[in-house]
Amino acid sequence: MDVADLIPAPVAVRESPEGSVRLDAAATVHAAPGTEGTARWLRGVLGAAFGLPLDPAARAEEATVRLRLDESLAAEAYRLDIGPGDGDSRGVVLLTGGSPAGVFWGAQTLRQLLGAQAFRNAPPAEAEAVLPYQRVEDAPRFGWRGMMLDVARHFMPKDDVLRYLDLLAAHKLNVFHFHLTDDQGWRIEIKRHPRLTEVGSWRPRSKWGHRASELWNDTPHGGFYTQDDIREIVAYAHARHITVVPEIDIPGHSQAAIAAYPELGNTDVVDTSALGVWDTWGINPNILAPTDRVLRFYEEVFEEVLALFPSQFVHIGGDEAPKDQWKQSPTAQARIKELGLADEDELQSWFIRHFDSWLAGRGRRLIGWDEILEGGLAPGAAVSSWRGYAGGIAAAKSGHDVVMCPEQQVYLDHRQHGGPDEPMPIGYVRTLEDVYRFEPVPPELSAEEARHVLGTQANVWTEVMENRRRVDYQVFPRLAAFAEVAWSALPAPAERDFAAFASRMTEHYARLDALGVDYRPPAGPRPEQRRPGVIGRPIEGSPPNV
Structure with a gap:
């Protein structure tokens, strides 16, 4: 999907060089202390939508999806980096939040980026969970x-x-x-x-x-x-x-x-x-x-x-x-x-x-x-x-x-x-x-x-x-x-x-469906x-x- 279809609109989206991260049966998740709740939520939601185990990884550097905290960010802010990682051929999804809540809100964006299928409770005949390389930076206006x-x-x-x-x-x-x-x-x-x-x-x-x-x-x-x-x-x-x-x-x-x-x-x-x-x-x-x-x-x-x-x-x-x-x-x-x-x-x-x-x-x-x-x-x-x-x-x-x-x-x-x-x-x-x-x-x-x-x-x-x-x-x-x-x-x-919001709603109606x-x-x-x-x-x- 087009990154511009996110709702609510993030503070900034920066597209990276062409490439994507594919979540498949081998994809794993590492949750730093304080982010375990979001890891469980991802397994429950994306696991059901795409038929993926999203098993825990013992070390962050081994994981496809990495959740962590950074107190330099505002409490509900997050940064989502989807890219090649440190030479990892599989690519890496790095989700950083200013607090556990920030990580969770970033996970909502991650779900939207995976398309309307991520909002279903069973995988289609051919499930594909693909995330284009990009960076999303975001924080809420109101508490x-x-x-x-x-x-x-x-x-x-x-x-x-x-x-x-x-x-x-x-x-x-x-x-x-x-x-x-x-x-x-x-x-x-x-x-x-x-x-x-x-x-x-x-x-x-x-x-x-x-x-x-x-x-x-x-x-x-x-x-x-x-x-x-x-x-x-x-x-x-x-x-x-x-x-x-x-x-x-x-x-x-x-x-x-x-x-x-x-x-x-x-x-x-x-x-x-x-x-x-x-x-x-x-x-x-x-x-x-x-x-x-x-x-x-x-x-x-x-x-x-x-x-x-x-x-x-x-x-x-x-x-x-x-x-x-x-x-x-x-x-x-x-x-x-x-x-x-x-x-x-x-x-x-x-x-x-x-x-x-x-x-x-x-x-x-x-x-x-x-x-x-x-x-x-x-x-x-x-x-x-x-x-x-x-x-x-x-x-x-x-x-x-x-x-x-x-x-x-x-x-x-x-x-x-x-x-x-x-x-x-x-x-x-x-x-x-x-x-x-x-x-x-x-x-x-x-x-x-x-x-x-x-x-x-x-x-x-x-x-x-x-x-x-x-x-x-x-x-x-x-x-x-x-x-x-x-x-x-x-x-x-x-x-x-x-008009731009109404255009983004086209994809959002599919999510609501x-x-x-x-x-x-x-x-x-x-x-x-x-x-x-x-x-x-x-x-x-x-x-x-x-």
Whole structure:
């Protein structure tokens, strides 16, 4: 394949004098200390694709593929040299990383250079693994390159989650934001509070389409991950140098928890014992009560969460938390008076600050959606800026770290085209080119302020994605464009060469085909991907549904 077909685009590719390295049954791999994980991954992936043993070599100078570390490189940087070696007639593949992660990202490039066949799990009739002589030098722009997956609205079985971790790794994405709880379902086993999954993980039916739709799927929907499932997911991600950031939503988006334990809600305002797990979409009016009992309950939840997830950051949501019940609640109003707060926004800030301090005391950091800015931001908190750029700008200017994920650019549940065949069309039209021209760092930030932008992530909310195929369709191919934005040092959005990117995508579509990804083809949805007639909802100012 053409070296220019790499996605995301590397910093530099230098073609060497004509020649190639052929990986065959005699090819061996030597892994320097710290690179053994990538060696195992290469054996598993390339061994399956080409039917090669890729046996370990005792000494580096005897190996065809040589993995090593060089601390002079940045941590996630790598250098891939494919050439004749020191007079070795077989040729040598030398992969050098600034850390084990850098070596692993270099292995993703190596896989791409071997063509689409390297993405299959069985060799063809005549397997050839040939690498042209060249040097690839590369390093990521951002340290946080993520995707958020909502498994609360529609549950995704464990094996499908593991598959998505493989897809993230193939695109050099290194953060998996795991949205585990919401009004429509609680997806993580908490042993101290078993009703969270016994009751909170199932709903009796689901809205079919946008919340304005009158169509229903009357099949009960649910599921959850046991703590052993979570350990497996975290370990699988760790082996691929992906950090799993869990999200437990508070104080809003909590009806599934309140359905399981009614005392968590504002019992002096509503009959919380009558609440079930929510079966529709949108902003739910029910919010956690601002009581010590609720704080202790969620501390116990987070204790188990921290034991399962070693990530530095823990996401607490904090978005779309209506304050109407707090305004009506004598208990909430007494708490506002007791704490000397100005209003309900400051009450939410108090709630968030409590968990910021609690997490900090255990060596972790709180991150939440940009609503946590309302009423004052907790001192150590970071912000996921989703309502455009404004929240991220305000947070960065105040010295807080930010992950940029504005819904107008990188919400992948939003439709990819304004045409009539898009399945369950909602939101803005955001094409592959739109995502490719997304810029995570707002020009309003100074160089010092911009250093608070940890990186960026694409968000995958699953209200209208009822299974893996629908998730694939919404996520791909746009995640490939997003991955290049997150990894590569691209010019300003207007100067980006989308035509060249689209040309490189031709080879990438073949890789996605080999992986069995049900992406949206450039010409539009395939017949089985179309769903005309299901009510969608465009955002005002975007092309209408037709």
